[in-house]
Amino acid sequence: MTLRRWLHSSALALIAASGLAAATAVTAQAADHMGGTLNLTGASAAGTIDPQINYTSQFWSVLFITNDGLVAFKHVSGESSNDVVPDLATAIPAPQDGGKTYVFTIRKGVKFSNGKDVTPDDVVATFQRIFKVSNPNAGSWYNVIVGADACLKTPATCTLAGGVVADDAANTVTFHLTQPDSEFFYKLATPFGDIVPADTAAKDLGTSPAPATGPYMITSYDPQKNMILKRNPYYKEWSKDAQPAGYVDTINYTFGPKPEDEVTAIENGQQDWMFDSPPSDRLPEMASKFPNSIHINPLFAIYYAPMNVNIAPFNNKDARLAVNYALNRKSAVNIYGGPRLAVPNCQVLPPGFPGYKAYCPYTKNPGSKWSAPDMVKAKALMKASGQIGQPVTVIADDQNVDPALGTYLVSVLNELGFKATLKVISANIQFTYIQNTKNNVQISISQWYQDYPAASDFINVLLSCGSFHPGSDASINISGFCDKGIDAEINKNLITAVTDQKAANAEWGKIDAELVDQAPWATMFTPKQLDFVSARLKNFTFSDQFHMIYSQVWVQ
Amino acid sequence: MSDATTDATLPKTAAAETPEGPWRVALRKLFRDRTAVGAIIVLVLIVLACCAAPLYAKYVSQSDPFQSNLDGSITLDGNSVDIMQADTAGLGLGVTPIGPTWHGQYFFGADNQGRDVAARMLYGGQNSLLISFFATVVTLVLAAIIGTIAGFIGGLTDTVLARLLDVLWAFPVYLLAISLSIVFISKGIQIGPFTIPSNSLILPIMIIGIVYVPYVARPIRGQVMSLTRSDFVLAARCLGVPSFRILVRDILPNVTTTLIVFAPLMMALNMLTESALSFLSIGVQPPNASWGTIILDGEDLLYTQPMVAIAPGLAIIITVLALNFLGDGVRDAFDPRAKLRVKKD
Numbered sequence: 001m002t003l004r005r006w007l008h009s010s011a012l013a014l015i016a017a018s019g020l021a022a023a024t025a026v027t028a029q030a031a032d033h034m035g036g037t038l039n040l041t042g043a044s045a046a047g048t049i050d051p052q053i054n055y056t057s058q059f060w061s062v063l064f065i066t067n068d069g070l071v072a073f074k075h076v077s078g079e080s081s082n083d084v085v086p087d088l089a090t091a092i093p094a095p096q097d098g099g100k101t102y103v104f105t106i107r108k109g110v111k112f113s114n115g116k117d118v119t120p121d122d123v124v125a126t127f128q129r130i131f132k133v134s135n136p137n138a139g140s141w142y143n144v145i146v147g148a149d150a151c152l153k154t155p156a157t158c159t160l161a162g163g164v165v166a167d168d169a170a171n172t173v174t175f176h177l178t179q180p181d182s183e184f185f186y187k188l189a190t191p192f193g194d195i196v197p198a199d200t201a202a203k204d205l206g207t208s209p210a211p212a213t214g215p216y217m218i219t220s221y222d223p224q225k226n227m228i229l230k231r232n233p234y235y236k237e238w239s240k241d242a243q244p245a246g247y248v249d250t251i252n253y254t255f256g257p258k259p260e261d262e263v264t265a266i267e268n269g270q271q272d273w274m275f276d277s278p279p280s281d282r283l284p285e286m287a288s289k290f291p292n293s294i295h296i297n298p299l300f301a302i303y304y305a306p307m308n309v310n311i312a313p314f315n316n317k318d319a320r321l322a323v324n325y326a327l328n329r330k331s332a333v334n335i336y337g338g339p340r341l342a343v344p345n346c347q348v349l350p351p352g353f354p355g356y357k358a359y360c361p362y363t364k365n366p367g368s369k370w371s372a373p374d375m376v377k378a379k380a381l382m383k384a385s386g387q388i389g390q391p392v393t394v395i396a397d398d399q400n401v402d403p404a405l406g407t408y409l410v411s412v413l414n415e416l417g418f419k420a421t422l423k424v425i426s427a428n429i430q431f432t433y434i435q436n437t438k439n440n441v442q443i444s445i446s447q448w449y450q451d452y453p454a455a456s457d458f459i460n461v462l463l464s465c466g467s468f469h470p471g472s473d474a475s476i477n478i479s480g481f482c483d484k485g486i487d488a489e490i491n492k493n494l495i496t497a498v499t500d501q502k503a504a505n506a507e508w509g510k511i512d513a514e515l516v517d518q519a520p521w522a523t524m525f526t527p528k529q530l531d532f533v534s535a536r537l538k539n540f541t542f543s544d545q546f547h548m549i550y551s552q553v554w555v556q
Numbered sequence: 557m558s559d560a561t562t563d564a565t566l567p568k569t570a571a572a573e574t575p576e577g578p579w580r581v582a583l584r585k586l587f588r589d590r591t592a593v594g595a596i597i598v599l600v601l602i603v604l605a606c607c608a609a610p611l612y613a614k615y616v617s618q619s620d621p622f623q624s625n626l627d628g629s630i631t632l633d634g635n636s637v638d639i640m641q642a643d644t645a646g647l648g649l650g651v652t653p654i655g656p657t658w659h660g661q662y663f664f665g666a667d668n669q670g671r672d673v674a675a676r677m678l679y680g681g682q683n684s685l686l687i688s689f690f691a692t693v694v695t696l697v698l699a700a701i702i703g704t705i706a707g708f709i710g711g712l713t714d715t716v717l718a719r720l721l722d723v724l725w726a727f728p729v730y731l732l733a734i735s736l737s738i739v740f741i742s743k744g745i746q747i748g749p750f751t752i753p754s755n756s757l758i759l760p761i762m763i764i765g766i767v768y769v770p771y772v773a774r775p776i777r778g779q780v781m782s783l784t785r786s787d788f789v790l791a792a793r794c795l796g797v798p799s800f801r802i803l804v805r806d807i808l809p810n811v812t813t814t815l816i817v818f819a820p821l822m823m824a825l826n827m828l829t830e831s832a833l834s835f836l837s838i839g840v841q842p843p844n845a846s847w848g849t850i851i852l853d854g855e856d857l858l859y860t861q862p863m864v865a866i867a868p869g870l871a872i873i874i875t876v877l878a879l880n881f882l883g884d885g886v887r888d889a890f891d892p893r894a895k896l897r898v899k900k901d
Contacts, residue, residue: 280651280668281652281668282650284650284860285859285860288645328627330626331627337649338643338649340648408669410843412624423841530649
């Protein structure tokens with residue numbers, strides 16, 4: 001061996017040893033942080049824990065660490081958290097048949113928390129169950145699966161025959177779609193696509209969790225009290241990206257305290273994290289005394305006031321435009337907590353989202369950015385609308401900043417000449433109440449957070465004709481807006497997105513502007529996520545999809 | 557000897573011997589009670605201040621207390637000051653309303669909508685006083701009718717009415733008021749062509765008025781039963797005086813003093829109940845205000861601007877105390893069994 005070769009070999013050995021040592025150190029360090037109880041708190045629970053039914057960001061964060069789908073959003077911080085990776089499937093399948101067929105190979109050796117193996121039959125049963133339990137998005141997300149039409153008509157007998165086909169021998173599941181869907185993997189990666197055992201009851205599980213595959217399992221859940229999560233004894237890490245092992249041994253999610261009390265409990269170290277937004281009057285104190293406990297992250301979300309375009313007074317476009325011009329978005333931002341925590345927005349899409357192109361006509365200097373309300377124009381439009389003196393009731397829920405936003409909106413409407421009043425109703429029912437046309441809601445305060453990073457999740461879901469279901473509690477197009485021309489553009493763009501995402505995103509930007517011009521809403525602002533954590537909570541990991549990842553933080 | 561002196565003194569003697577009416581005696585007793593007089597003065601000042609709310613808003617506060625003012629500013633000691641003040645230290649989080657200025661504008665500071673709390677308190681006081689007053693009227697009128705009918709007629713009528721009162725009495729008063737409020741304030745009331753909207757003040761007036769009826773009706777019933785068996789009523793019956801006449805001429809005047817004694821005490825109770833309901837968002841509905849709703853507005857500002865909750869709380873305490881002191885005075889003055897020393901002129 002020459003000296004040079006010896007040096008070369010030694011250097012390589014040294015590097016390898018250092019790498020090994022570093023890896024060992026990281027593992028050892030990680031091991032040091034294993035254990036303890038993570039204490040979470042929220043003012044209220046978020047209803048059922050049935051993954052095929054629950055549609056709340058609060059419990060999707062829980063399901064993110066308890067359940068798995070065929071694919072998953074990466075469990076990491078930053079932009080990568082929007083990436084879809086294989087989870088219970090061994091790989092992301094290549095599209096076949098022009099994007100209408102996908103063959104997933106199921107990962108072997110993964111077990112549910114009851115000890116049973118995950119099989120292709122479980123996958124088929126899960127997708128049948130989506131229809132059997134009337135999943136909120138069954139008709140809008142999963143209607144592309146062959147056989148979905150029959151399932152939507154008669155959910156109880158849903159088989160998805162020819163749509164989702166299991167092959168036990170090959171350990172595969174094949175999905176056949178009626179048309180290509182560029183967002184199909186995103187839809188599979190949300191908790192609606194979480195795989196549950198084939199023998200899971202085809203009804204709302206309520207407070208009884210289904211066996212699941214993640215590192216944690218829900219051992220008890222009382223919506224009036226708390227939810228306890230413990231380690232799943234059958235979990236073994238198969239993909240760090242898709243479902244990494246957790247640090248804490250137990251997660252105790254307490255329900256009931258008011259946000260004021262939640263802040264105090266975190267300051268005192270009695271809780272580690274709060275779901276609710278901290279009250280704005282506590283923010284200066286939190287920022288000055290506990291700056292290291294505050295984490296601010298951008299959100300793809302909007303706060304908006306949907307106006308019912310089918311009943312007076314907002315069936316009049318001028319009246320809707322007047323509200324948009326009169327709305328002082330800076331005031332709304334101040335109510336939310338100030339410019340560090342929200343940015344004014346006039347559009348359907350939040351800033352930075354795929355397809356977003358800055359556009360704001362409802363400001364003193366129309367262009368790309370909101371600067372100030374234009375009351376002169378608003379009042380002129382109001383006069384032209386002939387709606388002065390019309391009674392209007394604003395419906396807001398009773399949580400967080402919503403009552404204050406409702407009060408502010410009432411003030412704006414009264415300034416315009418409406419006779420506005422505020423009706424604050426429980427957050428448990430407000431969201432469904434404002435959707436049902438039978439309640440004749442004229443205007444309300446609402447929010448929308450992305451389900452997945454695609455413009456259609458805002459535009460198609462919230463403002464397409466297909467999302468408007470008169471007389472139903474599940475009519476997410478709260479405005480009842482249905483423009484056949486725009487709808488045709490949306491449908492055309494959904495097809496474009498399958499082959500050319502860039503062109504589709506450019507088109508979404510145009511559609512967004514068209515919708516803004518029609519003013520079915522008065523968009524107020526895009527919020528940011530403020531997480532206030534205890535001094536002992538470290539390794540804060542924030543996913544764009546599901547926010548703080550409970551399994552990745554440690555408390556010791 | 558002339559009789560002129562004697563003649564001249566006759567009318568004087570007659571006047572001195574004419575007994576004072578019971579009302580006059582009671583009022584004289586009342587106005588000799590310094591605590592009661594102090595309470596009356598305080599209440600009159602509060603009522604006058606609340607009546608002057610529009611003037612205060614226009615000329616002193618110079619703001620509309622029902623319009624949000626989140627982007628406004630005022631001039632204070634020559635400097636322009638934002639009403640909603642963004643935190644500039646540290647991470648720069650949060651926006652806090654201006655605190656008490658102790659000047660004309662924003663004397664007690666602003667709420668989380670940037671509205672002048674002092675001006676809202678005066679408007680809110682109008683509603684609090686109005687509701688507690690008219691709810692008291694409802695309570696007393698209903699209690700008088702039910703108590704008198706039950707006590708005077710007796711028999712089956714008394715049994716039915718007394719049991720109805722018992723049923724109403726059995727409910728904790730706040731629980732009953734909250735339940736009724738939740739039912740009616742969510743949708744209002746529609747009876748035939750008549751509609752009471754959910755934000756009408758009539759709803760809290762009626763709800764609060766009704767829940768306290770048993771508290772007054774039962775003593776009234778007992779008093780009427782006692783009066784019905786009294787000698788002067790029995791004498792009247794023996795003389796063949798019609799029952800209705802006995803009721804109007806002999807029973808009701810005696811009951812009236814009891815109702816008067818109850819009035820200020822009930823008004824104090826009603827004010828507390830109204831504040832509690834409004835604090836729970838099931839009393840006075842926005843954009844109207846009452847002292848209870850202003851306390852609710854201040855709940856979210858307890859850490860930074862506690863005056864928003866403290867000021868209306870103090871207003872309630874002062875008014876309720878004044879009403880209670882007045883109630884004590886009225887009771888001492890009107891209750892013939894009360895032992896109050898009255899100096900002779």
